Amino acid sequence: MPEIRVETDSAHYSVHLGSGLLQPQAGASSLVGLPAKASRVIVVTSPEVERFWGESLRRALGNGIPVNLLHVPAGEQHKRLSTVERLCEELAALGADRDTLLIALGGGVIGDITGFVAAIYMRGIRFLQVPTTLLAQVDSSVGGKTGVNLAAGKNLVGSFHQPVAVIADLDTLRTLPVRELRAGLQESVKSAIIRDAALFDFMEANLDAVLAGDSAALERVVESSIRVKAAVVAADEREGGLRMILNFGHTVGHAIEAATEYKHLLHGEAIGWGMLAAIHLGESRGVLPAADANRMRELIRRTTDLPNFAATTERLVALTGSDKKKRSGTLSFILPIGIGQVEIVNDVTEAELSAAVAAMLAEVQAISRASGVEEPAHAG
Amino acid sequence: MPEIRVETDSAHYSVHLGSGLLQPQAGASSLVGLPAKASRVIVVTSPEVERFWGESLRRALGNGIPVNLLHVPAGEQHKRLSTVERLCEELAALGADRDTLLIALGGGVIGDITGFVAAIYMRGIRFLQVPTTLLAQVDSSVGGKTGVNLAAGKNLVGSFHQPVAVIADLDTLRTLPVRELRAGLQESVKSAIIRDAALFDFMEANLDAVLAGDSAALERVVESSIRVKAAVVAADEREGGLRMILNFGHTVGHAIEAATEYKHLLHGEAIGWGMLAAIHLGESRGVLPAADANRMRELIRRTTDLPNFAATTERLVALTGSDKKKRSGTLSFILPIGIGQVEIVNDVTEAELSAAVAAMLAEVQAISRASGVEEPAHAG
Numbered sequence: 001m002p003e004i005r006v007e008t009d010s011a012h013y014s015v016h017l018g019s020g021l022l023q024p025q026a027g028a029s030s031l032v033g034l035p036a037k038a039s040r041v042i043v044v045t046s047p048e049v050e051r052f053w054g055e056s057l058r059r060a061l062g063n064g065i066p067v068n069l070l071h072v073p074a075g076e077q078h079k080r081l082s083t084v085e086r087l088c089e090e091l092a093a094l095g096a097d098r099d100t101l102l103i104a105l106g107g108g109v110i111g112d113i114t115g116f117v118a119a120i121y122m123r124g125i126r127f128l129q130v131p132t133t134l135l136a137q138v139d140s141s142v143g144g145k146t147g148v149n150l151a152a153g154k155n156l157v158g159s160f161h162q163p164v165a166v167i168a169d170l171d172t173l174r175t176l177p178v179r180e181l182r183a184g185l186q187e188s189v190k191s192a193i194i195r196d197a198a199l200f201d202f203m204e205a206n207l208d209a210v211l212a213g214d215s216a217a218l219e220r221v222v223e224s225s226i227r228v229k230a231a232v233v234a235a236d237e238r239e240g241g242l243r244m245i246l247n248f249g250h251t252v253g254h255a256i257e258a259a260t261e262y263k264h265l266l267h268g269e270a271i272g273w274g275m276l277a278a279i280h281l282g283e284s285r286g287v288l289p290a291a292d293a294n295r296m297r298e299l300i301r302r303t304t305d306l307p308n309f310a311a312t313t314e315r316l317v318a319l320t321g322s323d324k325k326k327r328s329g330t331l332s333f334i335l336p337i338g339i340g341q342v343e344i345v346n347d348v349t350e351a352e353l354s355a356a357v358a359a360m361l362a363e364v365q366a367i368s369r370a371s372g373v374e375e376p377a378h379a380g
Numbered sequence: 381m382p383e384i385r386v387e388t389d390s391a392h393y394s395v396h397l398g399s400g401l402l403q404p405q406a407g408a409s410s411l412v413g414l415p416a417k418a419s420r421v422i423v424v425t426s427p428e429v430e431r432f433w434g435e436s437l438r439r440a441l442g443n444g445i446p447v448n449l450l451h452v453p454a455g456e457q458h459k460r461l462s463t464v465e466r467l468c469e470e471l472a473a474l475g476a477d478r479d480t481l482l483i484a485l486g487g488g489v490i491g492d493i494t495g496f497v498a499a500i501y502m503r504g505i506r507f508l509q510v511p512t513t514l515l516a517q518v519d520s521s522v523g524g525k526t527g528v529n530l531a532a533g534k535n536l537v538g539s540f541h542q543p544v545a546v547i548a549d550l551d552t553l554r555t556l557p558v559r560e561l562r563a564g565l566q567e568s569v570k571s572a573i574i575r576d577a578a579l580f581d582f583m584e585a586n587l588d589a590v591l592a593g594d595s596a597a598l599e600r601v602v603e604s605s606i607r608v609k610a611a612v613v614a615a616d617e618r619e620g621g622l623r624m625i626l627n628f629g630h631t632v633g634h635a636i637e638a639a640t641e642y643k644h645l646l647h648g649e650a651i652g653w654g655m656l657a658a659i660h661l662g663e664s665r666g667v668l669p670a671a672d673a674n675r676m677r678e679l680i681r682r683t684t685d686l687p688n689f690a691a692t693t694e695r696l697v698a699l700t701g702s703d704k705k706k707r708s709g710t711l712s713f714i715l716p717i718g719i720g721q722v723e724i725v726n727d728v729t730e731a732e733l734s735a736a737v738a739a740m741l742a743e744v745q746a747i748s749r750a751s752g753v754e755e756p757a758h759a760g
Binding site for chain 1: 462464500503504533539
């Protein structure tokens, strides 16, 4: 079973990856990764995930320790400070103290909320990530970014707070809708493009096997993706520099999500489109060879059907400007320069960005025509 | 002008203490302690404090940098996540980014809220403390504890987030009601008892001068108090051990505040009572010499008139049990063993605590009788 170490300035921990990790162990009551000294365990999950995995986790935790369970309804709209406050009040009512361990059982929303609750309850308690979606396993559960949304934008409040461990059980992905699995794989494509040419080659050669449910192939992809994330986060925990490369495809991707009100595309699908825009920008600048650009585009398109959506170039560019990754008036942009290589640039002009977004939107419209879908009358 | 360094694991900064610090400097536009690279400054304050010091601060900041001002109404009831969320939305609306500097201009509530906003907005931006009450200058502005209350209890959510600097202008204390000044001095008495016998001697000899507004005497007390706080925080930023000594008097003090719904006593007054209970406990155990105990009691009583209040021993002891400083079922208690010396013990029994609280309440009742105040019919 792969164990991937994450060594940051503030914490050292392992990501345990494999199958059967949430199965009750014969005799013993210890879940892998569970810290020895926890006075009490409180699991935060959604009703849906609880139905599939709640009982497994309870049994894996054994009887040696008091366990309570708190619910957060599924959906991005619950990722708000009001949910955080309610959970904190419930923790206090349960008598949670500084030795209580929180467990986030679910996807990225559950992990982000639970991690933030752990970051601020009594100024910080420990938490364990048990991600049950591919997106959460390869990306959001590792690296300690926690937080919630404001009305003004996604993830605008939060903390860096590392989990004590991450338990990524591949079995949980079997209960995941195929569209979600595919969308999550776009984060693995991202990891491959920014930092791991071997993963890129493997995905090119084995994507069909991964999508068909081949466990070994899937494990290879998940493991490599987590290793990319772990290495980047170890080098730059608080996103002072290198960690920004994890935002490859996200500047335009976030703008698409905002323009479509987070309803029409899954996060990974929006990132797919965002990567296509960034690839166009790299090619236009002449820093990304056409052959590499074509391989990237091909892999992104094979990974998911990218849904079409309605937005104007102007609106999307405006939304990137309000993106929180803007520093002091300069928009940092992650530019691909080859398979496995990106660079962080601060000199992307609005004209360049507009051209890249327009090229991407042309492709969106081509899909709409091909699929016979009428364009919505009013563009986001 | 004294400059006190605070050197913690996560940050190094100065507390600038003196008079005239908020006066506009001739020509220059630089406030002492202001970091060089701030794209924008947003001041959080209350309408009352703004009236006295808002314009001074604006002028001290000069014209070189955009300055906005946000309001938090005075009062502990506003120290909630809803206020934090509103401030964060206002920051986003103003376009605040990671290079924005927040300034907390006000007392402890303003500092705690603003520091927490700074801790979580975009996962952490810089903030400067400009404390305008004695309590905030000698205690809450230094050390990085930020946070807000839950319905379930005070300061139950928060972060450790150090300011970039603290500017403690003694002039601001001249606009402070005398009762608040006196209550704030109880935190200095606390500092003296836990760690600084020379400060204790000085306060014994010069309390009248301090209360009469003697600047040099007041500066000496404030400086020594801050040095105690800085040294303790440097040794134990996240309250894993030593920092707990700052809670001397606070276990019972917090229970009194909770029992009286934070309305009847100022924080420092409740801490005064709490220290009296802790002193009784130390004496009963035989670890605190009677002569030292008497000197402590005398200084506490001279520093403020301690208002009477209504509560039963049972209620107060129960409230200490729910105090957040409880760790794994053991209540840590800070026991005075001499002037300038305390120890952290974990073996205080409920019987001992009850006896100490009962002794303190007997004194409360003696005051009530002496002042001719009738005891409230129903005890909190």
